[in-house]
Amino acid sequence: MPLWLELTLRIAAVVGAFLTLPLIVGQTEHKVMAHMQGRLGPMYAGGFHGWAQLIADGLKFVQKEDITPRAADRPVFRLAPVVALLPYLLVLLVIPLGPGDLVAQPLDIGLFFVLAVVGVGVVAVLMSAWASANKYSLLGGLRAAAQLLGYELPLVLSAASVAMAAGTLSLSGIVEAWQPWWLLWQAPAMAVFFVAGLAEIRRPPFDMPVADSELVFGYMTEYTGLRFAFFLLAEYVGIVVIAALTTVLFLGGWQGPFGDAHLGWLWTLLKVFAVAFVVIWLRVSYPRLREDQLQRLCWLVLVPVSLGQLVLTAAVRVAL
Amino acid sequence: MSEGGHGQGLVKGLAVTLKTMVRPAQTQQYPDVAPELPPRSRGVIALLEENCTVCMLCARECPDWCIYIDSHKEEVVVPGAARPRQRNVLDRFDIDFSLCMYCGICVEVCPFDALYWSPEFEYSEYDIRDLLHDKQHLGQWMATVPPPPAHDPHGEASKEETTAARRAAAPGAARGAPAGPAVRRERPARPAPEPGGAEA
Amino acid sequence: MTGADLLLLALGAVAVGAGLLVVTTRHLVRAGLYLVVCLAAVAGLYLVLTAELVAWVQVLIYVGAVVVLLLFAVMLTRAPIGASDDLDRPGWPAALVGGGAGLGLAVLLVDAFRWSTVELPEAGTAERLGAIVFGSWVLPFELLSVLLLAALIGAIVLSRPEIGASPEEERR
Numbered sequence: 001m002p003l004w005l006e007l008t009l010r011i012a013a014v015v016g017a018f019l020t021l022p023l024i025v026g027q028t029e030h031k032v033m034a035h036m037q038g039r040l041g042p043m044y045a046g047g048f049h050g051w052a053q054l055i056a057d058g059l060k061f062v063q064k065e066d067i068t069p070r071a072a073d074r075p076v077f078r079l080a081p082v083v084a085l086l087p088y089l090l091v092l093l094v095i096p097l098g099p100g101d102l103v104a105q106p107l108d109i110g111l112f113f114v115l116a117v118v119g120v121g122v123v124a125v126l127m128s129a130w131a132s133a134n135k136y137s138l139l140g141g142l143r144a145a146a147q148l149l150g151y152e153l154p155l156v157l158s159a160a161s162v163a164m165a166a167g168t169l170s171l172s173g174i175v176e177a178w179q180p181w182w183l184l185w186q187a188p189a190m191a192v193f194f195v196a197g198l199a200e201i202r203r204p205p206f207d208m209p210v211a212d213s214e215l216v217f218g219y220m221t222e223y224t225g226l227r228f229a230f231f232l233l234a235e236y237v238g239i240v241v242i243a244a245l246t247t248v249l250f251l252g253g254w255q256g257p258f259g260d261a262h263l264g265w266l267w268t269l270l271k272v273f274a275v276a277f278v279v280i281w282l283r284v285s286y287p288r289l290r291e292d293q294l295q296r297l298c299w300l301v302l303v304p305v306s307l308g309q310l311v312l313t314a315a316v317r318v319a320l
Numbered sequence: 321m322s323e324g325g326h327g328q329g330l331v332k333g334l335a336v337t338l339k340t341m342v343r344p345a346q347t348q349q350y351p352d353v354a355p356e357l358p359p360r361s362r363g364v365i366a367l368l369e370e371n372c373t374v375c376m377l378c379a380r381e382c383p384d385w386c387i388y389i390d391s392h393k394e395e396v397v398v399p400g401a402a403r404p405r406q407r408n409v410l411d412r413f414d415i416d417f418s419l420c421m422y423c424g425i426c427v428e429v430c431p432f433d434a435l436y437w438s439p440e441f442e443y444s445e446y447d448i449r450d451l452l453h454d455k456q457h458l459g460q461w462m463a464t465v466p467p468p469p470a471h472d473p474h475g476e477a478s479k480e481e482t483t484a485a486r487r488a489a490a491p492g493a494a495r496g497a498p499a500g501p502a503v504r505r506e507r508p509a510r511p512a513p514e515p516g517g518a519e520a
Numbered sequence: 521m522t523g524a525d526l527l528l529l530a531l532g533a534v535a536v537g538a539g540l541l542v543v544t545t546r547h548l549v550r551a552g553l554y555l556v557v558c559l560a561a562v563a564g565l566y567l568v569l570t571a572e573l574v575a576w577v578q579v580l581i582y583v584g585a586v587v588v589l590l591l592f593a594v595m596l597t598r599a600p601i602g603a604s605d606d607l608d609r610p611g612w613p614a615a616l617v618g619g620g621a622g623l624g625l626a627v628l629l630v631d632a633f634r635w636s637t638v639e640l641p642e643a644g645t646a647e648r649l650g651a652i653v654f655g656s657w658v659l660p661f662e663l664l665s666v667l668l669l670a671a672l673i674g675a676i677v678l679s680r681p682e683i684g685a686s687p688e689e690e691r692r
């Protein structure tokens with residue numbers, strides 16, 4: 001296969017995943033959340049149990065007027081949704097789906113790349129918050145910045161723990177080194193990574209930056225139409241990314257009970273959707289944290305736990 | 321911070337949502353699936369025009385005055401009677417369902433069973449003025465009124481039956497019974513001032 | 521002129537241009553955003569020079585954290601949307617110092633290397649970097665860690681005046 005064809009195929013596959021996986025997760029969220037609340041959720045769009053609801057939503061967003069407030073900083077305001085979406089697209093490039101070459105762009109330091117690029121998302125939040133010329137947006141942006149800065153630390157520390165255990169920064173390498181008993185050994189790191197990841201993509205119960213009962217809709221207040229849809233899409237791609245990272249780092253990625261070589265991609269996808277389900281489940285079950293509780297959880301629970309895990313990992317690595 | 325207590329609550333929250341998820345949903349698919357209402361649910365008020373004597377009790381008792389009644393007098397010559405009888409003829413009987421609060425007092429007070437509850441509830445309109453149902457409209461609802469429930473075989477016998485039985489048993493005692501004659505005597509007394517009121 | 525050279529030139533131009541915009545723009549917050557572009561371009565330079573890890577560290581630390589803190593601080597002040605006309609500090613001394621330093625360094629480097637070519641060292645992978653940092657450079661690395669730790673503790677002490685205060689002062 002010529003290089004350019006392979007490259008095109010890989011990028012097309014990633015774009016395809018980028019466009020379908022978030023929709024599947026979003027539809028699952030609609031349905032799971034509804035049933036957890038004793039409802040049915042969307043039932044009409046598309047005929048069968050409202051499967052096309054998100055497509056209908058997308059069509060609606062496209063038709064809506066694209067409003068930029070008069071007092072807003074136009075170029076920054078318009079650029080922010082794209083900046084919010086792009087990092088997640090880049091992250092999807094390096095997440096291994098299966099063994100061998102089943103990854104769009106194998107990267108020697110994939111883990112580091114992922115953490116660095118996910119961290120860029122906060123710039124988009126600050127851009128949208130400030131450029132909206134709205135005090136609620138600004139407050140949401142400040143909350144988001146404080147939250148993302150704080151939670152990046154436990155996120156990176158817990159990821160560092162598993163990288164240390166595997167002795168590599170490559171995501172495929174980590175999956176290859178993974179063994180079932182790591183589930184026990186790295187459990188605290190997994191919990192910290194997952195919780196910090198939730199906070200990183202601002203999912204409930206960590207959605208103070210958009211807290212609709214306090215801040216209207218936080219930094220997304222002034223957005224309409226397609227740009228707002230971009231922010232929403234970024235949130236759902238974020239779920240996919242965090243679920244995929246948790247899968248790859250802590251749940252053994254493509255390693256399954258049988259047929260790893262051929263069914264690896266299936267195991268990965270199954271695990272990703274299982275984690276995504278937990279993300280939705282947590283959203284339905286827990287109320288939003290208060291701003292001070294959020295910071296307290298981060299600095300007094302997650303950071304010490306992840307530091308302790310680092311020490312434990314280092315000790316076990318040295319002992320083995 | 322009591323960690324144990326927190327953890328318990330968190331797990332309980334997850335359990336509740338998971339349990340709810342596997343149970344069937346409460347949602348009723350209303351326009352697609354008709355709701356299962358009790359047979360005597362109060363949907364709309366139906367009018368049996370023939371029973372109405374224009375006594376105005378319903379209009380007077382209605383808490384939000386949403387019943388409008390107009391009528392005129394008609395003389396009915398009864399062959400063999402000393403003088404022609406007077407009869408009220410109903411011209412207009414409207415219930416404004418945009419005001420009605422479905423208390424059912426009108427149905428309760430109607431002495432001649434001219435008003436009934438119908439379980440029909442799908443009569444929303446685009447214009448609020450169309451919620452004023454006239455007597456034709458109210459009469460149409462009569463078709464949807466469920467038949468009265470059968471008499472409970474173990475229950476007390478109906479008043480008509482006991483009275484009839486008593487009269488049949490002791491013809492002399494009937495006059496002394498207060499219930500029947502007392503009402504009879506009062507009833508002619510009530511329309512008496514009405515001619516004056518209607519003419520004024 | 522290879523593709524890598526072209527990329528280097530382009531990224532360098534972006535970095536310098538964005539840097540110039542940082543200091544010349546009258547929009548306070550946009551200056552911070554231009555700084556993001558500038559630092560990202562520098563990260564791109566590292567990437568072209570095959571120093572992968574350094575590039576992503578640049579993104580993680582500078583774009584993801586330092587600039588965000590900076591923007592955070594700017595937004596806490598009353599940064600207006602649009603140009604702030606009261607930014608009238610004379611720019612020429614800074615231009616002189618910055619331009620002079622840049623020009624001097626450029627002259628120095630150009631004079632030192634002339635047209636001699638240097639082979640690119642092997643790619644700056646995490647493994648190699650780790651070996652170097654914890655091999656020949658372990659002492660500076662540890663010293664830096666201690667310095668950072670001292671700065672951290674200093675920050676905590678400064679931000680919480682009740683630490684180290686005598687009980688009477690604390691009561692006040």
